[in-house]
Amino acid sequence: MASRVFSGVQPSGVVTLGNYLGALRQFVALQDQADCLYCLVDLHALTVPQDPAALTAQTRQLAAVFLAVGLDPARATLFVQSHVPAHTQLAWIMESLVHFGELERMTQFKDKAAGKAVVSASLFTYPALMAADILLYRTDLVPVGEDQKQHLELTRDLAQRFNSRFGETFTVPEPLIPKLGGRIMALDDPTRKMSKSSANPYSYIALSDDPDLIAAKIRRAVTDSGREILYDPEHKPALSNLLTIYALLAEEPVEEVAARFRARGAGYGVFKQELTDVVVAALDPVRRRYLDILEGAELDRVLAAGAARARSLAEPMLARVYERVGLVPPVAG
Numbered sequence: 001m002a003s004r005v006f007s008g009v010q011p012s013g014v015v016t017l018g019n020y021l022g023a024l025r026q027f028v029a030l031q032d033q034a035d036c037l038y039c040l041v042d043l044h045a046l047t048v049p050q051d052p053a054a055l056t057a058q059t060r061q062l063a064a065v066f067l068a069v070g071l072d073p074a075r076a077t078l079f080v081q082s083h084v085p086a087h088t089q090l091a092w093i094m095e096s097l098v099h100f101g102e103l104e105r106m107t108q109f110k111d112k113a114a115g116k117a118v119v120s121a122s123l124f125t126y127p128a129l130m131a132a133d134i135l136l137y138r139t140d141l142v143p144v145g146e147d148q149k150q151h152l153e154l155t156r157d158l159a160q161r162f163n164s165r166f167g168e169t170f171t172v173p174e175p176l177i178p179k180l181g182g183r184i185m186a187l188d189d190p191t192r193k194m195s196k197s198s199a200n201p202y203s204y205i206a207l208s209d210d211p212d213l214i215a216a217k218i219r220r221a222v223t224d225s226g227r228e229i230l231y232d233p234e235h236k237p238a239l240s241n242l243l244t245i246y247a248l249l250a251e252e253p254v255e256e257v258a259a260r261f262r263a264r265g266a267g268y269g270v271f272k273q274e275l276t277d278v279v280v281a282a283l284d285p286v287r288r289r290y291l292d293i294l295e296g297a298e299l300d301r302v303l304a305a306g307a308a309r310a311r312s313l314a315e316p317m318l319a320r321v322y323e324r325v326g327l328v329p330p331v332a333g
C-alpha cells in the first residue's frame, strides 16, 4: 500500500455530492492505510475572481466539511495551501519546467477560459502549482475525480523531466480515480458533470442542503424516457447517474440496486423517493456535524497543526530542489 497520499480541493463554493463521492469519501477511507495530506487549495481558487470575505468563509467551511465527513486530524494532515509558502516557491520552478504548449493542451483550462473576455495568467499556469503541491511531499497516490486525470499526467511528466535533468528528486505519483463515482453528473443534465459552479442550484446536491431541499432537488432531477429501472449509462444516462449515487451511498453493487427495483415493479417515482431517503440518511448527519464544527474552536487548531507538519515536510524538499537547479543557498548570519 502507498505510504503517502496527497490531494487538494478548492474552497470555491459549496461542496457537492460529486466532490464527496468522487473525492472526499476516498480521502477518509485512505486515512487508515497511508500517511495522508489534504490541502485546501485557496491559491488555486484565486485563478478566477473571488470575493475576499467569501473566500475566507469558504476555506473555513471546507475545512469543517472535511472533519464532518470523517477526516481524523490525528491520523491525517489537513492544511491550507497559502500557509505553506513552499507551494508557490516550487510552483515557479515547475513553471520553468513545463512547456507553454503543454499548458495550452489542458482541457480544464480550455473549458474555464472559453467565452471569457479576461483570463488570468494564473488560470493558465494552474497545473504547475498543482504539480508543486503533489511533488513537495513525495506523494505516491493522488485520489481525485476523473476531471483531474490530465493534470496528474502532466505532474508525472514534470517529475520525470526534473529527475532526468537534475537527478532523482521527485516520486512519480499515481492517480487514484474511483471506477464508479469518478464523474457524478448534473441532476438537470446528465451530459455535464455535477459542479458547484453551475448557475442552477437544482443541478447539484450540496452537503449543506437540508432534507427538504434534497427531496425537492431529487424530485426535479431529469430522467430518461421509459419507466424501467435499468443501469445503462449509454441509453439511460440520467437514471444511471441517480443509480450510481444510490449504489455508492447504500454500498451496494449498482446492477443489484437496479435489479431490486425492477423485481418490485417499481418505477421512477418510487425509486426517486427511496433515493431521497438514502441521500438524506447519508448527508444529514454530515450536515449536523458540519454546523457544530464550524462554530467550535477546534478548526483553527487543526489547521495550525496541519500547516506546521506540512511545512516541516515541504521545506527540506524545496531546499533540495533549489540546490539541484543551481540556486545559490542563502548564507546564514
Ligand code: AMP
Pocket (backbone or CB within 6 Å): 008, 009, 010, 018, 019, 020, 021, 022, 023, 024, 143, 144, 145, 146, 147, 148, 181, 182, 183, 184, 185, 193, 194, 195
Ligand atoms: P474541485 O471542487 O473542483 O476542487 O474538486 C474537488 C475534487 O472533487 C476533485 O478531486 C474532483 O475531481 C472531484 N470532483 C469534482 N466534481 C466531481 C463530480 N461531479 N464527480 C466526481 N468527482 C468530482
Ligand code: TRP
Pocket (backbone or CB within 6 Å): 006, 007, 008, 009, 010, 041, 044, 129, 130, 133, 134, 142, 143, 144, 148, 151
Ligand atoms: N485541481 C484540483 C481540482 O480542481 C485541485 C487540486 C489542486 C489538487 N492541487 C491538487 C488535486 C493536488 C489533487 C492534488 O479539483
